[in-house]
Amino acid sequence: MDIGAYRDLHRHRRCHQLRQQYTNALGYETPEVAGKCDAAPIFEDAFATITSAVAELPQPAAQYLLPFATRSRFLFKMDYAELEYISRLRSGVKGHFSYRKIAWEMKLALERLNPYLASMIDATPPWVEDPLTR
Numbered sequence: 001m002d003i004g005a006y007r008d009l010h011r012h013r014r015c016h017q018l019r020q021q022y023t024n025a026l027g028y029e030t031p032e033v034a035g036k037c038d039a040a041p042i043f044e045d046a047f048a049t050i051t052s053a054v055a056e057l058p059q060p061a062a063q064y065l066l067p068f069a070t071r072s073r074f075l076f077k078m079d080y081a082e083l084e085y086i087s088r089l090r091s092g093v094k095g096h097f098s099y100r101k102i103a104w105e106m107k108l109a110l111e112r113l114n115p116y117l118a119s120m121i122d123a124t125p126p127w128v129e130d131p132l133t134r
Contacts, residue, residue: 004068
């Protein structure tokens with residue numbers, strides 16, 4: 001998950017949250033829209049510049065240079081009610097693409113463990129868009 005998605009999802013206080021220190025070791029998420037408008041090379045060049053700058057800075061100062069698209073590892077432990085709430089709320093069409101994907105994947109993870117409980121979660125797949133209500 002990228003740092004931007006974590007900053008939105010960490011607001012859910014009913015779950016235990018663990019995170020690793022922010023680094024650029026896991027790369028970054030390139031938004032689909034950057035590829036569609038031929039801006040992916042610009043995005044990648046910016047991250048190459050950031051990567052070299054981060055290498056020269058001491059920790060923890062280097063963490064402040066990392067963009068929200070930087071990937072990191074996070075662990076959320078929660079009960080069914082919180083999973084249902086996050087999946088339903090954060091997968092909606094008005095949400096940001098990065099955490100919509102995570103909310104959907106949470107539902108899919110539950111589906112692998114307990115299909116019946118997952119079937120009761122009214123989450124919106126990330127490929128469903130409604131630009132008129134956004």
